[in-house]
Amino acid sequence: xxxxxxxxxxxxxxxxxxxxxxxxxxxxxxxxxxxxxxxxxxxxxxxxxxxxxxxxxxxxxxxxxxxxxxxxxxxxxxxxxxxxxxxxxxxxxxxxxxxxxxxxxxxxxxxxxxxxxxxxxxxxxxxxxxxxxxxxxxxxxxxxxxxxxxxxxxxxxxxxxxxxxxxxxxxxxxxxxxxxxxxxxxxxxxxxxxxxxxxxxxxxxxxxxxxxxxxxxxxxxxxxxxxxxxxxxxxxxxxxxxxxxxxxxxxxxxxxxxxxxxxxxxxxxxxxxxxxxxxxxxxxxxxxxxxxxxxxxxxxxxxxxxxxxxxxxxxxxxxxxxxxxxxxxxxxxxxxxxxxxxxxxxxxxxxxxxxxxxxxxxxxxxx
Numbered sequence: 001x002x003x004x005x006x007x008x009x010x011x012x013x014x015x016x017x018x019x020x021x022x023x024x025x026x027x028x029x030x031x032x033x034x035x036x037x038x039x040x041x042x043x044x045x046x047x048x049x050x051x052x053x054x055x056x057x058x059x060x061x062x063x064x065x066x067x068x069x070x071x072x073x074x075x076x077x078x079x080x081x082x083x084x085x086x087x088x089x090x091x092x093x094x095x096x097x098x099x100x101x102x103x104x105x106x107x108x109x110x111x112x113x114x115x116x117x118x119x120x121x122x123x124x125x126x127x128x129x130x131x132x133x134x135x136x137x138x139x140x141x142x143x144x145x146x147x148x149x150x151x152x153x154x155x156x157x158x159x160x161x162x163x164x165x166x167x168x169x170x171x172x173x174x175x176x177x178x179x180x181x182x183x184x185x186x187x188x189x190x191x192x193x194x195x196x197x198x199x200x201x202x203x204x205x206x207x208x209x210x211x212x213x214x215x216x217x218x219x220x221x222x223x224x225x226x227x228x229x230x231x232x233x234x235x236x237x238x239x240x241x242x243x244x245x246x247x248x249x250x251x252x253x254x255x256x257x258x259x260x261x262x263x264x265x266x267x268x269x270x271x272x273x274x275x276x277x278x279x280x281x282x283x284x285x286x287x288x289x290x291x292x293x294x295x296x297x298x299x300x301x302x303x304x305x306x307x308x309x310x311x312x313x314x315x316x317x318x319x320x321x322x323x324x325x326x327x328x329x330x331x332x333x334x335x336x337x338x339x340x341x342x343x344x345x346x347x348x349x350x351x352x353x354x355x356x357x358x359x360x361x362x363x364x365x366x367x
Contacts, residue, residue, distance in 0.1 A: 010260035011043035016246035047077040060101035075107035106140040114148035147350040150184035157192040167197040172274040195241035201234035204291040214280040228259035236265035295345035337363040
């Protein structure tokens with residue numbers, strides 16, 4: 001089984017890596033990989049589109065070339081925006097193997113699955129092809145990352161029992177969110193006997209950059225950092241097999257590792273604290289962007305939408321006045337008003353954010 005090879009239930013997601021300009025900072029990533037492995041962790045996760053194609057290359061350069069293949073577990077994904085026909089899937093898979101420098105993936109996930117993309121995978125015969133790749137020894141275990149409602153998940157798991165693990169967005173803010181349905185989807189996995197892999201335990205940094213009142217509440221009632229508390233929440237449920245974190249620097253990695261090296265589940269009092277934090281965060285109504293950057297990859301104007309939303313969220317969290325926020329947006333993200341309202345971004349947003357409307361409102365506020 002896969003998790004006999006995994007040393008601990010915490011994984012390194014290669015979605016958000018330290019950058020040197022437009023390139024991945026291999027020196028920093030090498031140090032992070034070394035520390036991660038030295039601390040006893042060995043699960044790594046990537047995808048073809050992460051960092052505009054640079055993530056898989058970073059896996060090859062910083063991990064695969066430097067460590068024996070049996071010393072780590074590697075997950076990659078079949079991303080639906082890179083194929084439109086059955087005959088394109090195997091060449092894409094081979095390209096991923098070559099980019100990562102490996103002969104097989106321990107885990108291969110159907111990426112960003114929802115109702116629409118499920119139908120696309122059926123049309124492209126993706127499930128049968130991935131099943132064949134597993135039979136050929138090129139895939140160890142089949143999984144999927146999922147962004148939709150619990151009833152859609154139930155339908156997919158009923159029709160595709162070949163899926164062994166489900167990767168869910170699971171954190172204390174989304175736990176009972178009617179849009180994300182983290183808890184309901186978790187329950188569906190329990191019903192089907194599927195183990196859960198967690199993505200976005202800190203919601204793309206939103207549970208680190210807390211509103212002022214929430215941050216003060218956490219610090220008054222917990223010794224954990226904001227990220228450590230969120231990760232411990234995600235890992236405290238019985239059906240959670242792995243928690244992934246996209247760590248952008250050594251400080252993040254050390255903090256996350258410290259929370260999981262000698263893992264202690266949340267107490268009843270800490271679960272009650274998470275409910276209070278959830279209420280305070282929602283009162284601020286920040287934009288629920290996780291900075292996956294799928295929107296940027298598909299924006300014809302190449303607007304750095306997650307960066308814009310991050311600046312605005314800090315304003316909403318009372319970290320900056322609007323005058324200061326406006327200056328930052330003008331100086332660093334002057335293309336806010338370049339949005340042409342085409343909607344291409346919204347099609348690929350896992351959080352179902354009304355990006356067009358939000359960008360229009362921000363553009364008007366800039367005036």
